[in-house]
Each structure stands twice: as C-alpha cells, then as structure tokens.
Amino acid sequence: MDLTPSEAQQMLRHSAQRFIAEHCEPIARRHAMQDPTGFKRENWGKFADLGWLGLPFPEEVGGFGGGPVEVGILMEEFGRGLATEPYLSTVLLAGALVAECGTEEQQKALLPAIINGERLLSFAHYESDARAGLSEVQTLAQTDNHGWTLHGRKIAVLDAVSADVHMVSARLPDAQGAGLALFLVPKDAAGVTLRDAPRLGGGRVAELTFDHARLVPDARLGAGADVLPTIQSVVNRAIVALSAEAAGMMRSMFDTTLDYTKVRKQFGRPLAANQVIRHRLADMYVQCEEARAMAARAALLVGADTDSMQRSLAASGAKVKIGRCARNVAEQAVQLHGAMGVTDELDLGLYFKRLLVFEALFGSVDYHLRRHAELFGNSRAE
Known part of the structure; x- marks a missing residue:
C-alpha cells in the first residue's frame, strides 16, 4: 500500500499550516475563545475561501469530493493550532447527515450555504x-x-x-x-x-x-427509513477525524515539552541532559507516532469500500489506542513542565483540556474498548 501523500494532499497540509501560523497564534486564539460564539466568524469565511468547508462533500453539490484521509490531514493541523471553529459540528456531523439523508431539495438549500460559510449547523x-x-x-x-x-x-x-x-x-x-x-x-x-x-x-x-x-x-430531514445506521456511520467518521486532531495536539505538546527541557536548567544543566528525562521524551515521541499512524489507518479503513462493522472496528480501535496514548503524552508533558503545565497562561494547559474532551466525545475509551471487543467477537463468529 502506497501511503505517499498526493500533491493535492500536500497542498492541503501546507495551506492549513500557513493558516494556523497566521491566524491561530496564542494571542489570537485566546481572543477567539473569549468571543461569545467561541470562535471568530471571519476565520470561518476564510475556511470557505480556502475550500475546506466543501472538502468532504461531493462535487455535484459544489464540494471537492475529499475523503477521510483529506479530512484527517486538515484536522491534524487544526489540532496543532487548537482551532476552535465549528468544523466538526457543521461540516463533519450535520453537513454529512444532510448529504446522506436529506432530500434533493434539502441538499440544494443547505449544502451550498454550508460550503459558502453562510450557514452553521x-x-x-x-x-x-x-x-x-x-x-x-x-x-x-x-x-x-x-x-x-x-x-x-x-x-x-x-x-x-x-x-x-x-x-x-x-x-x-x-x-x-x-x-x-x-x-x-x-x-x-x-x-x-x-x-x-x-x-x-x-x-x-x-x-x-x-x-x-x-x-x-x-x-424532517429526508423521509422513510430509520436514520440510526447513517448516524452511526457519520459518527464513526467523526471519531476518526477527531483522532487525527488529537494526534496533532499530541505532537504539539511533545514539541513544546522537548524545547522546554532543552532550556530549563536544574542543578546547573538542562533537564534534557538527564537520561531518565530522555527516556520519557522518547516514549512520548513513540506514542505520538503510534497515534498518527493509527489515525491514518482508521481514515483509510472508514473511507474504503468495507462493511459497517469493519468501519466501526476501525473507529473504536482508533479511539482506544489514541485515547490511551494521548492521556500518557499529556500527563508527561504537564509533569515535565511542573505546576505551570496546567495553567491557561501556557498553551500546554489548553491542549491538555482539549485532549480530555477528546476522551469523552462520542463515547469514552472504556466504552469503545467494550464496543471493539463485541464487534470483533461478532466478526469472528461470522
């Protein structure tokens, strides 16, 4: 399997990195968080201009036909920059349900407005x-x-x-x-x-x-059939997207911690000179890479032509593995920064809190472990 990113995927990552560097620096991020809506609406317009709001939607409705892999690339960079825009709720959840369940009239009324940034759901x-x-x-x-x-x-x-x-x-x-x-x-x-x-x-x-x-x-959105299977499918893809976002947050926490241990001196030498600290940093790096690889694997599986059970297995597996890695990386990063690691004065505290939210959204790690075991047992029985 060739996992080399395409030229379009590389361009997507570079555009997201530029946006995060220009619009999600610490001061701007804190101003956005203080807004009554939790984000700056002008940034949402920039999302539309860059084509990100139409990324996962079919070309027939004005989208770009991207899949979970492309969404994962974008979400990973959002995680690195702690973006607070409602991309998950409007595009990946409500927008996806409109695309899959809505009538033709409802899709024509809502999807272009979502893609253009005119309407939030x-x-x-x-x-x-x-x-x-x-x-x-x-x-x-x-x-x-x-x-x-x-x-x-x-x-x-x-x-x-x-x-x-x-x-x-x-x-x-x-x-x-x-x-x-x-x-x-x-x-x-x-x-x-x-x-x-x-x-x-x-x-x-x-x-x-x-x-x-x-x-x-x-x-009523659409008509007729029970929408629970569609909700489950959309939530599976959302879990995978959040897993990529968590992997981005973990990497930012590791990079910040690595830089800190190089300059923070104790007993006359940097913390990073201590072999025990180096071992802990190495473990953090490995878990960051494991999380990123698990998120990429899950994105490939939920975007492939597989049955719903396999997609659910991929989503739950990613939630469990990345949830556990994220907890360990976050705790190590906070501990190596000392007491100030949990304060809002450092971005590290915000990453830590956001990773706690990741653990809780769409089911806890324990819930998904049980779900994965049950699904795996059913697949073996078949």
Whole structure:
C-alpha cells in the first residue's frame, strides 16, 4: 500500500499550516475563545475561501469530493493550532447527515450555504443516558395536520450557540414508523431553550430543551427509513477525524515539552541532559507516532469500500489506542513542565483540556474498548 501523500494532499497540509501560523497564534486564539460564539466568524469565511468547508462533500453539490484521509490531514493541523471553529459540528456531523439523508431539495438549500460559510449547523443527539450508545434517544417527535412537535432534552451539543439550525434526532411513535428521524430546527423556533457554556480547551457546548417545539411539515430531514445506521456511520467518521486532531495536539505538546527541557536548567544543566528525562521524551515521541499512524489507518479503513462493522472496528480501535496514548503524552508533558503545565497562561494547559474532551466525545475509551471487543467477537463468529 502506497501511503505517499498526493500533491493535492500536500497542498492541503501546507495551506492549513500557513493558516494556523497566521491566524491561530496564542494571542489570537485566546481572543477567539473569549468571543461569545467561541470562535471568530471571519476565520470561518476564510475556511470557505480556502475550500475546506466543501472538502468532504461531493462535487455535484459544489464540494471537492475529499475523503477521510483529506479530512484527517486538515484536522491534524487544526489540532496543532487548537482551532476552535465549528468544523466538526457543521461540516463533519450535520453537513454529512444532510448529504446522506436529506432530500434533493434539502441538499440544494443547505449544502451550498454550508460550503459558502453562510450557514452553521449543530448536531443535537446525545441525551442523559448517552453512555448507553447512539440508540438511546427519548426525545419524541409527533405529527399532526400543522406539522411536527418535539419534546425532550439534548445535552453536550457542540457549538449550538452559533448555529443557525439545530439538527435534532428524535424517536417516532410506532404508528408513524420505527426508529429515529432527524429534524431541522431553526435557532429561533418556539419552544426551544438553549443553555450555553464554555467547553474545555476552547469552543462552546450547550443543552437544548424542546418543550412541545412546533416545526413546519417539511422539517424532517429526508423521509422513510430509520436514520440510526447513517448516524452511526457519520459518527464513526467523526471519531476518526477527531483522532487525527488529537494526534496533532499530541505532537504539539511533545514539541513544546522537548524545547522546554532543552532550556530549563536544574542543578546547573538542562533537564534534557538527564537520561531518565530522555527516556520519557522518547516514549512520548513513540506514542505520538503510534497515534498518527493509527489515525491514518482508521481514515483509510472508514473511507474504503468495507462493511459497517469493519468501519466501526476501525473507529473504536482508533479511539482506544489514541485515547490511551494521548492521556500518557499529556500527563508527561504537564509533569515535565511542573505546576505551570496546567495553567491557561501556557498553551500546554489548553491542549491538555482539549485532549480530555477528546476522551469523552462520542463515547469514552472504556466504552469503545467494550464496543471493539463485541464487534470483533461478532466478526469472528461470522
């Protein structure tokens, strides 16, 4: 297998590196985090100009037809620069669901607006029993002659405060069809309450409550089939993208720690002169490379023509391996910096917090370890 990046992939990485160097330096990053939306909207316009918002979408709708490998390249550089823009929520989650579940009219209305940077979306799926998996949804959707009504509560909704439209999963009554459906809920819809809070490491997160929220008849995304399998597929790709982002954050933490140990002196000589410190740095470097390789492997597998079980195995495997490596690299980096390693004055503290978020998003490391074991056992049984 030839893993040499193509010319287009190299150009993508170089453009992302230039953007991070120019727009995500520490001062600009902290200003963005203090914004009520958690990011600077002008940066989102630059994302559109660079073509990143259309990267994973088909060319027929104005996208560039990129796959998980290209998305992983971009997310890795976002991780290095601690970018807080809502790329995950708008493009990789809600946008992907529109592309896969939406009617032709809905795709024409939403995807060009996403690609041009004109519209932001959030994906509201997880509820209080989220540890049980993606299928545990109690939010209820009912229909009558006037449209739809939603009743329920969603937690940990990424970037909801900046979203123009919330994509909400809900369960349909048995009489209306089995399984889950997705609904497009305008941010100003009656009966919707939003409670916003800062997210560790940058960005915003919210709780959405739907108290008999009234929606128009065509608010449902697509029609007919249960959307849970599609949600699972999209979340698998999101986990792989986040794994690449985590690998980028880990490498930045290692580089920062390596530089620090070269200049920080103790007992008259640099920390890096100590053989024990060198061993710890070597272990950190190995784990960074393992994480990057695991993220690349998972991107290749979820983008290949394989069955859903193999893609789920790849996503869970990446979450477990990279989650464990990330925890160790982050702890070593903080410890080698001393007490100031967890402060917000150093970027290291922000990387540490963002990696904690990575461990929690879309299921913990322990959850994915159990999921991987179960899926692997099923595949062996077949």
